[in-house]
Amino acid sequence: MARLWNRNRVGKAVFLAGASFAACVAAASPAYGQTEAEEAAQAANEAADEAGDDSTIYVTATKRETTLLEVPFSINAQTEKDIQRLGAGTIEDLSRNVAGLNVQNLGPGQSQISIRGVSAGQIIRDQPGVKEQVGVYLDESVVSLSLFQPDLDLFDLNRVETLRGPQGTLFGSGSVGGTIRYITNQPNVDKLEGLAEANVHIVGEDSFGGHLKGAINVPMGDLAAVRVVGYHTEYAGFINARRPGNGLSEDVNDGRRTGGRIAVLFQPTPDISITPRVVYQEVRANGFNRQEVYNLYANPFTTTRPAVNFRDREQFLLLDEDFKDDTLIADLTASADLGGVELTSVTTYINRDILVSRDASALTGSVSVDLGFPAAGVLLPSNLVDRTDLKTWTQELRIASSGEGPFQWLVGAFYSDVDRVYAQRLPTPGYDAFTDAALGAGTSAAVANGFPLNSPYNADLPYDIRQTALFGEASYDITEQLTATAGLRYYDFKEERGFRSGGLFANGDNQTDETKSDGFSPRLLLSYEAADDVIVNLQASKGFRLGGVNDPLNEGLCSAQDRIDYGGFDRYDDETLWNYEAGVKSKFGPITVNAAAFYTKIDNLQVTADAGSCSSRVVFNADAHTMGVEFELSARPARGLDLSIAGSWVEAQFDETRLKQNGTVLEGIRDGNRLPSVPNFQVAASAFYTVPTGDGGEAYVGITFQHNGSRFTQPGDQENNPRTFVHGLPFGGAPAGASTTLNLKLPDYQLVNLSAGIELGDGFGAVVYVNNLFDENAILAFDRERGGRARLGFHVGQPRTMGLTVRKRF
Numbered sequence: 001m002a003r004l005w006n007r008n009r010v011g012k013a014v015f016l017a018g019a020s021f022a023a024c025v026a027a028a029s030p031a032y033g034q035t036e037a038e039e040a041a042q043a044a045n046e047a048a049d050e051a052g053d054d055s056t057i058y059v060t061a062t063k064r065e066t067t068l069l070e071v072p073f074s075i076n077a078q079t080e081k082d083i084q085r086l087g088a089g090t091i092e093d094l095s096r097n098v099a100g101l102n103v104q105n106l107g108p109g110q111s112q113i114s115i116r117g118v119s120a121g122q123i124i125r126d127q128p129g130v131k132e133q134v135g136v137y138l139d140e141s142v143v144s145l146s147l148f149q150p151d152l153d154l155f156d157l158n159r160v161e162t163l164r165g166p167q168g169t170l171f172g173s174g175s176v177g178g179t180i181r182y183i184t185n186q187p188n189v190d191k192l193e194g195l196a197e198a199n200v201h202i203v204g205e206d207s208f209g210g211h212l213k214g215a216i217n218v219p220m221g222d223l224a225a226v227r228v229v230g231y232h233t234e235y236a237g238f239i240n241a242r243r244p245g246n247g248l249s250e251d252v253n254d255g256r257r258t259g260g261r262i263a264v265l266f267q268p269t270p271d272i273s274i275t276p277r278v279v280y281q282e283v284r285a286n287g288f289n290r291q292e293v294y295n296l297y298a299n300p301f302t303t304t305r306p307a308v309n310f311r312d313r314e315q316f317l318l319l320d321e322d323f324k325d326d327t328l329i330a331d332l333t334a335s336a337d338l339g340g341v342e343l344t345s346v347t348t349y350i351n352r353d354i355l356v357s358r359d360a361s362a363l364t365g366s367v368s369v370d371l372g373f374p375a376a377g378v379l380l381p382s383n384l385v386d387r388t389d390l391k392t393w394t395q396e397l398r399i400a401s402s403g404e405g406p407f408q409w410l411v412g413a414f415y416s417d418v419d420r421v422y423a424q425r426l427p428t429p430g431y432d433a434f435t436d437a438a439l440g441a442g443t444s445a446a447v448a449n450g451f452p453l454n455s456p457y458n459a460d461l462p463y464d465i466r467q468t469a470l471f472g473e474a475s476y477d478i479t480e481q482l483t484a485t486a487g488l489r490y491y492d493f494k495e496e497r498g499f500r501s502g503g504l505f506a507n508g509d510n511q512t513d514e515t516k517s518d519g520f521s522p523r524l525l526l527s528y529e530a531a532d533d534v535i536v537n538l539q540a541s542k543g544f545r546l547g548g549v550n551d552p553l554n555e556g557l558c559s560a561q562d563r564i565d566y567g568g569f570d571r572y573d574d575e576t577l578w579n580y581e582a583g584v585k586s587k588f589g590p591i592t593v594n595a596a597a598f599y600t601k602i603d604n605l606q607v608t609a610d611a612g613s614c615s616s617r618v619v620f621n622a623d624a625h626t627m628g629v630e631f632e633l634s635a636r637p638a639r640g641l642d643l644s645i646a647g648s649w650v651e652a653q654f655d656e657t658r659l660k661q662n663g664t665v666l667e668g669i670r671d672g673n674r675l676p677s678v679p680n681f682q683v684a685a686s687a688f689y690t691v692p693t694g695d696g697g698e699a700y701v702g703i704t705f706q707h708n709g710s711r712f713t714q715p716g717d718q719e720n721n722p723r724t725f726v727h728g729l730p731f732g733g734a735p736a737g738a739s740t741t742l743n744l745k746l747p748d749y750q751l752v753n754l755s756a757g758i759e760l761g762d763g764f765g766a767v768v769y770v771n772n773l774f775d776e777n778a779i780l781a782f783d784r785e786r787g788g789r790a791r792l793g794f795h796v797g798q799p800r801t802m803g804l805t806v807r808k809r810f
Contacts, residue, residue, distance in 0.1 A: 061163050061181070062473075063170060063400060063410055069585050072475075072485055072527040072537045074164040074596040076101075076632065076646075080185075083154050085688065085702060087755060087769050087805065089211075089233070090151060091160070091180065096706040096751065097684045098162050099630035099648040104677050105780050106795055107288045108235065108255055109151040109325040109354070114677060115164055115178035116598060117626035117652030118543075118577065120619075121608040121676035121714045127617055128388065128422040128461055129497060129548040130608065135167065135175035138182050138279070141331045141348040142394055142416075144174040148354055150327055151283055153259060156195065156215040156229045158183045164630070165579045165598065166543030168521030169473050169487030172414060176543035176577060185215070187225035187265035187275065193217045194810050201236065201803025207251045209236030210803075223268050230260035238799050239289055241317040242298055246306050252317070255285035259327075271337035279329040287321045288358070290783055292793035294740045296362040296369075296729060297379075303733030312777050313796060318381045322357040340403040344412075350392040360384035363615060364428055364456065366790035367505060367557055369729045377434035378731055382426060384457075389421045406477035411470075418465040426457040426503065435504055449502025449510070457505040457554070465495045465546075473523070485525040492518040493546050505554055505615070513549040517574050533587040537596075545575040545606065553616045557786070562612035565660045572619040577602040590636035599627040605654075605675075609667035609716055613787045622669045626652040626678075640690045647683035654715070668715030676717070677781070679709030679748070696761030706751045713782040717744035725788035740792055742782075749778040749797070763809035768802075775800040 057068050057077045068077055076098045078088075088094050092103040092111055102119070104112040113134040120133065132146040143150050154160070160182055167175035194216035202208050211233035219225045237251025259281030267273040291313050292298075298308035298316035308316070327350070334345040364382035398412025431454045432444035444453065451458035473487035495515040502508055523541035530536050549571050555563055583596030604621040611618050628650035635643050652675035658666040674680075688702035712718050722743040730736040752774060757767035772778075778797030785791040 057159065059159070059161055060183070061161055063398070064408075068594070069533065069535060069587055072483070072525045072535075073539050074100075074537075074581065074583050074594070074598075074630065076162040076164075076594075078160045078162075080157055080159065083157060083160070084767070084807075085700075085755065085757070086704065087753070087767065087771065087803070088154055090154070091149075094154075094160055096682075096708065097646060097686070097704070099632055099646040099682065100164055100628075100650065101162050102678065102682070102708075104795075105289065105797065107253070107323060108257070108285045109148055109283045109323060110356075111149055111151065112147075112677070113149060113180065115162070116600065116630075116648075117628065117650040117675060117678040118177035118600060118602065119652065119675050119677045120575075120606050127551075127608065127619075128420060128463065129551070130606065130619060131545050131548070132174035133177045133545060135171050135179040136182075137171065137179065138329065139184055139331075140333050140344075140346040140396070141329065141350075142171075142174075143329065143350060145352070145390065146174075148325065148352070148388065150281075150352075151257065151325070152182055153213075153231050153233070153257060153281070154182075155197065155213045155231050156185050158185050164596070165539065165581060165600075166521070166523070166541045166577065168491075168541070168543055169471055169489050169523045170410075172467075172469055172471070172489060172491065172521075174545070176545045176575065184229075184261070184263075185217075185227065187227040187263050188217050189219050189222060189225045189265065189267055191217070192219060195807060197805065197807040199803055199805040201801055203236035203801045204238050204799045207236040207238055207254070209234045209254075223266065225265045227263045227265075228260070229262075231258070233257045235285065236801075237287065238313055239287060239291070239796075240314050241287070242308060242310075242314060243317060244297070249317070252315075252320070253285060253287035253289055255283070255323070257281065257283045272335075274332070274334055276332045277330070279327070279331075281325075281327045283323070283325040283327075285323040287317075288323070289780075289795050289797070290315050290793050291777075291796045292316060292791065293742065294725070294727070294788075294792040296365050296727075296731060296790050299734065299738070299740075301727075301732075301734035301738040305732050313799070315793065316362075317359050318361040318379075319359040319383050321359055322355065324353070324355040326353045328352070337402060340401065341399055342402040343399050344397070346394075346396040348392070348394045350390065352388065352390040354386075354388040354390070356386040358384050360426060360785075362790040363785045364426065364431075365731070366729055366786050367456075368434070369731050371435075371438055373434050373438055375731070377431070377438075380428050380430055380434070382428040382431075385425045385427065387423045389423075391419045393417045407474070408476075409472070409474040411472040414467070414469040414471065416465075416467045418463070418467075420463040420465070422459075422461040422463070424457065424459045425452065425455050426505070427452070427455050429454050431456055431504075444504060447502065447504050447506070447508060449500070449506070449508045451502035456503045457501070458503045459499065459501040459506065459509075459551075461551075462498045463495065464497075465493070468492045475525075481529040483527045485523075485527070487523040489521045490518070491521065491544065495546065495548065497549055499549075499551060501552070505556055507552055507555055509552050515546065515548050515571075517546055519544065535585045537581075537583045537585070539579070539581045539583075541579050543577045543579065547572050547574040547604075547606070548619070550618050551616065553611055553614045553618075555614070558614035558616075559612065561662075562614050562787075565662075565666070566611035566614060566616070566618050569618050569620060572606050573604045573621050575602065575604050575606045575621075592634045593631070594633075595629065595631040597629045599625065601625050607667070607669060607676075607715055609714055610784065610787060613789060615786050620658065620666065620669065622658060623655040624653060624675055625655055626650055626675070628652075642688045642690070643686070645683065645685040647681070649681050650678060651680065652678045665719055668712075668717065668719050670719070673715060673718055674712060676712050676715045679711050681707070681709040683707045693758065693760060697759045699756075699758040701756045702754070704751075704753045706753075707748065708750075708778075709748045711746045712744060713746065717782060721745060725784075725792060727789050729789060740788070742792065744782055746779045746782065746794075749776050750774075751776055751778070764807075765809070766804070766806045768804050771801040771803075772797070772799060
């Protein structure tokens with residue numbers, strides 16, 4: 001019955017999409033497609049680039065073509081030229097040059113994004129119920145997914161837009177802290193063009209990587225064009241793994257990314273177009289960027305095996321680890337100018353299959369020590385396998401004014417149907433025999449609950465999430481200098497979640513839960529042109545994130561105290577926030593300045609925390625706030641010299657204290673404590689000097705400096721810090737009281753990048769670069785298992801990287 005119901009749901013979504021397109025056809029005749037605003041913005045950016053005007057960037061953050069100066073709220077846009085000169089391959093690379101944007105790197109395909117300090121802590125791979133705080137869009141299609149924001153390739157992008165603050169009116173879907181928009185170059189009926197790019201680089205001392213990428217745009221007469229993009233990247237590894245018997249495997253976290261997209265534009269008349277597109281990408285990683293300090297099997301305390309003191313960028317493995325992400329995105333963007341109004345329809349289907357396979361031997365072995373298993377049982381290799389199967393349908397239909405005049409408006413409707421199935425298995429061959437020997441014959445079969453044998457933990461969590469929204473926004477020029485904008489979004493969510501578990505470490509759960517919520521997200525903006533090219537903006541806006549149900553504690557793994565402290569938190573409430581900001585944007589000849597000050601009041605922030613020794617995670621609610629300033633300045637003080645600096649200062653803190661039953665603070669939720677993963681201060685500066693080559697090209701040299709301030713991974717890390725972790729695992733000769741003391745405050749880090757390039761008039765270009773010149777070992781996040789009893793470590797950044805990129809444009 002459940003399967004039949006799911007098929008009916010998909011059929012309903014397909015029917016809805018078809019009905020929406022039928023409405024477009026009826027209203028606009030034969031076709032629909034790429035929005036006029038996006039087409040105009042791309043053309044304007046290309047024209048500005050050809051004219052050498054780097055200071056004027058056109059965006060579509062308001063669903064209309066405007067310059068950055070004209071957008072009535074805080075926004076950043078990194079252009080294709082910026083991406084190429086920075087040598088950026090991921091959103092993390094770009095984030096260090098964008099004020100207020102922070103990306104926590106947990107490995108390929110697992111980055112977590114926060115904007116302006118709105119962060120609830122590190123979300124781990126086994127928390128599928130937690131919703132994202134930043135919406136991510138590929139052009140008009142929402143592609144956000146908590147835990148696994150898609151690791152999209154940045155090749156052949158027109159720009160990447162960062163919209164700061166809640167964007168619930170126009171974008172919804174996870175945009176409580178802000179929105180990231182990847183804007184691709186669109187098919188063009190006017191010219192045949194293409195770009196080929198090749199790269200080779202070395203990471204650290206001896207690990208090689210590189211990529212091959214290509215894009216071509218082919219007009220098909222005056223009415224159609226096709227754009228084809230393909231890419232393949234080989235990731236160089238930089239983490240070494242110690243093995244049993246003191247063996248060593250080098251560069252275990254290497255991998256690859258392969259993909260492409262095909263977009264076809266049909267434009268039978270200047271006012272009507274249709275753009276179907278297919279995007280496919282595979283990401284593979286053979287390990288994770290984890291640097292260990294302590295492991296059950298490799299530590300300074302063992303006496304029956306070689307004692308281990310880990311070096312930088314080292315870990316211990318019994319089993320190889322693996323990450324796979326196969327992503328298919330098929331969308332259809334339809335647009336028609338009906339004379340004074342533009343009708344747009346966006347239909348998107350996403351299918352993602354994600355596998356996270358990690359070595360959980362230390363985790364399983366730590367439980368085995370507690371259960372009194374012999375050494376042979378403790379040493380069994382144990383593989384934690386997490387699978388995510390995602391299918392998403394979304395449909396947006398909107399109509400907007402497109403003519404001139406003081407009054408502009410937009411109204412629309414949005415529907416999404418998300419089917420997400422998360423499954424977890426812990427295959428540990430031979431484990432049942434040790435279980436039955438230690439706990440009694442038949443124990444393993446009695447607790448299996450229908451799951452496979454020799455797997456002490458198993459869980460299936462199917463999620464069905466439906467969202468319906470109506471939204472609108474309107475602006476009116478009150479005077480020639482003053483414009484007011486008001487927007488409102490009505491949302492209605494319904495989430496159904498199942499939870500079934502089995503195995504020795506599980507509770508044998510079998511339950512179904514439901515979460516519902518509806519409400520309004522308003523926004524009000526005032527924009528005042530104080531002088532020529534000086535605009536002051538004021539904004540008040542609301543953001544929303546759906547609540548949910550916590551997974552049951554793995555009670556068999558918990559200490560008695562942890563069961564008391566973390567039990568009973570069955571649900572967490574919706575998160576809402578109000579953002580208030582004032583900003584100024586100005587352009588004085590070669591100098592551009594954008595700055596904003598903001599205050600955000602957060603009610604029921606969904607705080608993620610580890611549940612002590614339970615190998616479980618719990619979401620709590622707590623009130624909090626963020627406040628700060630951000631600025632971006634660019635200047636050309638002399639011909640050929642381009643300078644820029646961007647920075648942010650953010651105070652992100654809890655506004656209440658929550659206590660455990662014994663009176664101690666609950667996981668760092670103390671009034672005045674910092675919100676997790678948020679640096680107080682970030683700054684990035686760059687200088688590029690360019691000279692003409694005489695053939696219409698140019699040569700340049702550049703340097704960038706990036707500072708990222710100190711942070712905490714989880715809110716509880718700032719309590720009792722530096723912290724002593726008592727492992728309590730008498731194994732391998734280690735005493736039961738063996739302990740490791742760590743400072744959990746992640747240190748600030750600085751990165752310096754150098755580059756030099758040439759771009760000839762015939763379209764050939766080459767860049768040599770050194771990233772992380774001083775080989776900083778950037779500590780990105782703290783990693784622990786079973787409250788630090790089984791394993792302790794940190795996620796770290798990429799070491800010094802030297803490379804060469806060549807490209808040919810035609």
